[in-house]
Amino acid sequence: MSVIDQMSVVVTAVKQVAPMIKEFTLEPLEGQLTPFSPGAHVVVTMAGTESTYRNAYSLMSDPQDNSQYRIAVRLQETSRGGSVYMHQQVEVGTQLKISPPSNLFAPQWMAKKHVLFAGGVGITPFLSYLPALQRQQVPFELHYMYRSQQTGAYRIELTESLADRCHCYDADQGNRCDVSAVMSAQPLGTHFYICGPESLIEAVQTTADEMGIPPSAIHWEAFAGAKPGQPFVVELSGRGVELDVAADSSLLEALEAADIKIPNLCRAGVCGQCVCDVAGGEVEHRDSYLSDTEKQSGRVIMPCVSRAAGERLVLDI
Amino acid sequence: MQTEQLNGVVSKPAYSSVELNPKSRFHLFIAEQNVTAEMQSIYDECSSDKKIAVYNDASDTQLIESLALFPLAGTLYLAGTEPFIWRVASHARQAGMCPEQIRMMTPVSRERHLFCCHCYTVTEGVTYSPYVCDGCGLSLEVTDHFARLHSAYFGYQVNAEDSADMPAKREVS
Structure with missing residues (x-):
């Protein structure tokens, strides 16, 4: 695994696009950015005063535009620091480091039709889908659920440009999306994509299962990164080192803070890059990468989201 | 559908019971020439919306039409x-x-379609290797490298280096 270089960017615009969401335009300090594929994200490194935050954000600009990237950040009520940093510390002129784009949520190009379910700030990866789907002239529908007092960014622009292909549901106005009605009316070859809270992903998965829609036609990206937990101690058996993992820090962040480099792409328990061998202690698995068998074995952990179940964990590093 | 490693090649399909x-919500059963006992028993077990079709020498147009709705x-x-089940699957x-x-049932015969990498002809009914290509007449090694899009196994000239060197005939499974 090669070390992926960080790219330096400067913030050239900040826009409040919903009560809780800010949009940031990033331009390269030198050279050009790379084009990317729809659904790609970058990991933004934020050098805070107390700790360094790294959060993954979907690229929402046109994938063919290499002059700038745009991301949107929702201020999280239970933020571990990253979204607060983006909202309070980052302004026009701020320099940031970002990873090159990687993609764990690309469209299925063989699909006959795409049905997109977006919840709140989960609209962002689909904003990079739309130019590509429109160029390909493949049928699609966007179902956008939000609370207008918090989220709902871009709904006016989307309604104007997509007309009847965009369906908006404002929970603050009492409008709800009937997921099963949307899913039952679709033809063979339809693929479904969900980006939003766990509850929305589960609702679509459950509906698909009940209707007999094949599981491989369902694709999702949860935007929840690491959630806090109990503090614990991690021992690195290969190095004879012990590290404290604070309640609001992930195991991966604690390792990185000790200058231990672990390959990673998504920081959300999806991509599988950061897997570590466990030599002792119980694991509280929170990822969606490892199989149930691997989780039960207790011998591997995804340190980006998972934690020790007890006070102590030994990693074979 | 799974693949397993055979002769160092991982593309030969392995079939398990269906x-x-x-x-x-809907079940379509397509059989070539005869409904097998395995298919009949699954069809009989099925109590929801279902349809069964049997083909002799089905054209591609016929197959595409049968999948239209x-x-x-x-x-x-x-x-x-x-070759038939993979053609329909494609x-x-x-x-x-x-x-x-x-869902594919275990093929009713071990006859293979063989793709010649020299003249691109597909030879049918291949049961042993080497096998003479219908198109160019070369003796082809019948590999276990299966092309899902063409429903055929890859074949290459077995004695290209030395025409006198002809390996013994062996059955392919």
Whole structure:
């Protein structure tokens, strides 16, 4: 695994696009950015005063535009620091480091039709889908659920440009999306994509299962990164080192803070890059990468989201 | 559908017993020439919306038409020779079906289609190796490298280096 270089960017615009969401335009300090594929994200490194935050954000600009990237950040009520940093510390002129784009949520190009379910700030990866789907002239529908007092960014622009292909549901106005009605009316070859809270992903998965829609036609990206937990101690058996993992820090962040480099792409328990061998202690698995068998074995952990179940964990590093 | 490692090649399909998909809203059974006992028993077990079709020398147009009204929540069951079931499966994928919607039963014969990498002819009814290509007449090694899009195994000239060096004939499974 090669070390992926960080790219330096400067913030050239900040826009409040919903009560809780800010949009940031990033331009390269030198050279050009790379084009990317729809659904790609970058990991933004934020050098805070107390700790360094790294959060993954979907690229929402046109994938063919290499002059700038745009991301949107929702201020999280239970933020571990990253979204607060983006909202309070980052302004026009701020320099940031970002990873090159990687993609764990690309469209299925063989699909006959795409049905997109977006919840709140989960609209962002689909904003990079739309130019590509429109160029390909493949049928699609966007179902956008939000609370207008918090989220709902871009709904006016989307309604104007997509007309009847965009369906908006404002929970603050009492409008709800009937997921099963949307899913039952679709033809063979339809693929479904969900980006939003766990509850929305589960609702679509459950509906698909009940209707007999094949599981491989369902694709999702949860935007929840690491959630806090109990503090614990991690021992690195290969190095004879012990590290404290604070309640609001992930195991991966604690390792990185000790200058231990672990390959990673998504920081959300999806991509599988950061897997570590466990030599002792119980694991509280929170990822969606490892199989149930691997989780039960207790011998591997995804340190980006998972934690020790007890006070102590030994990693074979 | 799984693949297993045979002769160092991982693309030869391995078939396991097929079960009814209880979640499915519609079940389409397509058989080549005869409905096999395995297919008949799954068909009989199925109590929801179902249809069965038997083909002799089906054209591609016929096969595509038979899949035209297939719903998103349907399952396709296939029985027949390996080239036939993969040909139907290829049309099914083109129509938008996901892999788990296509259930293939163990082929009724071990006859293979053999693709010649020299003249691109597909020779049918191949049961042993080396086998003479219908197109160019070369003796071809019949490999276990299976092309899903063409429903055929890859063949190359077995004695290209030395025409006198002809390996012993062996049956292919």
